[in-house]
Amino acid sequence: MPRYKAVIAYDGTNFNGFQIQPDKRTVQGEFENTLRRINNGKTITIFGSGRTDAGVHAEGQVIHFDFDQTRDLEKMRYALDTQTPKDIAVKSVEIVPEDFHARYHVVEKTYCFRVDIGKPRSPFKRFYATHFMYPVDVNKIRRALPDLLGTHDFTSFCASGTAIEDKVRTIYEAKLEVNEAEKELIFTFRGDGFLYKMIRILVGTLLKMGSGRIDETTIPQILAAKDRNFAGPTANPEGLYLMEVKYE
Amino acid sequence: MPRYKAVIAYDGTNFNGFQIQPDKRTVQGEFENTLRRINNGKTITIFGSGRTDAGVHAEGQVIHFDFDQTRDLEKMRYALDTQTPKDIAVKSVEIVPEDFHARYHVVEKTYCFRVDIGKPRSPFKRFYATHFMYPVDVNKIRRALPDLLGTHDFTSFCASGTAIEDKVRTIYEAKLEVNEAEKELIFTFRGDGFLYKMIRILVGTLLKMGSGRIDETTIPQILAAKDRNFAGPTANPEGLYLMEVKYE
Structure with missing residues (x-):
């Protein structure tokens, strides 16, 4: 068939x-x-x-x-x-081919996360971006992003209660773009796979770094702790987009 | 007060x-x-x-x-x-001032109209743009737009059954932008005022010109007819945005 x-x-x-x-x-x-x-x-x-x-x-x-x-x-x-x-x-x-499998043969996934930083929040984005009301220093977030690249145990960025044991993942790309006209921040994460709620916890943590409430140099310590309590809050789901899935 | x-x-x-x-x-x-x-x-x-x-x-x-x-x-x-x-x-x-009136003192209004020309239509735009499924020759629409500028009786572009008697309006700007990345056409109309459903009938007519089903040189004849039946169909409401209102 x-x-x-x-x-x-x-x-x-x-x-x-x-x-x-x-x-x-x-x-x-x-x-x-x-x-x-x-x-x-x-x-x-x-x-x-x-x-x-x-x-x-x-x-x-x-x-x-x-x-x-x-x-x-x-x-x-x-x-x-x-x-x-x-x-x-x-x-x-x-x-x-008949042995293709959409889940098991994934080699790379790309997600975006949109943040509405407009004042007031846009009524058109209430289901399509997360609103963040505090001032954000984009440079602080950009300082933190490279620390996520490469292969790490992402236990600290995984929702607790997950059945998956292997929490080692590789991130190939982590970037932040600013759309001034649209008053939006757009995060992009590309990697070999992501844990449950991982992108939302990454974004919640990075936004706290951007607003100065978590030190932007502490990604290595958060990763090393392997404890969800060391990372920031989980961002709302409505900003998250699965953009692309690649196969062998 | x-x-x-x-x-x-x-x-x-x-x-x-x-x-x-x-x-x-x-x-x-x-x-x-x-x-x-x-x-x-x-x-x-x-x-x-x-x-x-x-x-x-x-x-x-x-x-x-x-x-x-x-x-x-x-x-x-x-x-x-x-x-x-x-x-x-x-x-x-x-x-x-206490004599300001949001309706009676308007001197200029700007509307935009977004058209999704993507294949397939975007699920994110179903409430925010009108989908148009036929190929559009943007140059034909741009040929037609200048004929709308200036002061005209817009009876042909007004929904029938309107109580307003004076159907003369002045259009200062009528443009079409193409957003290739977003697969969108964006119309902008700026004028001293617009009749009931006027923008939607203008867009419905212009899209038919762009797809070759109404001759793009016929705006003057449609205006001269002063008859709603000479214009094209009324575009759906979901692409229309009231962008700006100016006062004396």
Whole structure:
């Protein structure tokens, strides 16, 4: 049976996250409802590159599924794009080898995090960026970012209660851009993988460094502590975007 | 009693327009609820520069109201901004002469209209831009825009059934910008005033010119006809933004 890989975008505002849950509206649930309709009522399970939490968005989530029909790929993409709800878009569809796995074969993920620093906060960004009300010294954050690069045990930046034991991850890129016109900070993190709530804890910590409430030179100590209590708060989900997932 | 002028922004998605209506959520209704709370339960009526329809947004709507209390202006702005719902922001508050009127003294208004030309449509823009699915020749639209400048009878671009008799308006600026990265067209119209649904009919007509279904040289004939049937369709409300209102 052919295996399909699809790149999808979604506005996470009205979803209870990616992963299917009974009686809750989820990205996986809605996508599988659409697949069931075009598969004569038979269920097709999709596999995502990873979960995203409630309120978290995606510009480039990757999924795979098996579908016993070889349609023209653009027709397939169009059918899925137009038949899924309007808060899901299907950007591309391709056929991949049968051993491709959207979750297990990930080699790199990129996330962005948008922060609204406008006064007052923009009513248009309330679901699409986190508002930060304190003055931010961008240079302090930029001083801290390089300390995150490379391979580290990120236990201090992982929500407690996670089942995953190996908390070593490699970050290839960590940058902060400032959009003056939009009154926005945009963080970008690229790495081989990220732990549960890791980006949100990184951003919560970096914003406290930018506002002077955590010393911006202390990333090495926070990492060395391997204790969630040493890092800053968890930023809200609505600023977070899964931008891109790469495979071997 | 001091008269206040305020500049407000709102996300029109969840409002039944600006103007107060019984049992419907409106910008005016929500704003007056907030004023009533800070005025010991007594009603204060607000006057806007004009109505906006359901789904239409504002970055710079102007209102005035009389309030028998002289607070520090920034405290007043902050109180109104934080106590109004999150889809309304209060950008500035000032005290104006008692004869200032937000509607009658307008000398210039600027509107923008955002069109999502991405394939697929962006799930993030479904409430913030109108999606247009056909190829657009931007040069055809830019050929048509200068024909709108100046003083004309805009009856052809006004929704029928309007009570206003004088349909002569002056347009000072009509431009189209292309945001390639965002896959967006952004129209800007600046004039002494606009008729009911005028911008949306202008955009609906211009998009048909851009896609080759209405000749782009025919604005003068459409204007001369003074008949709504000669113009194109009315574009959806969700791309429209009231950007700025100017006074004498």
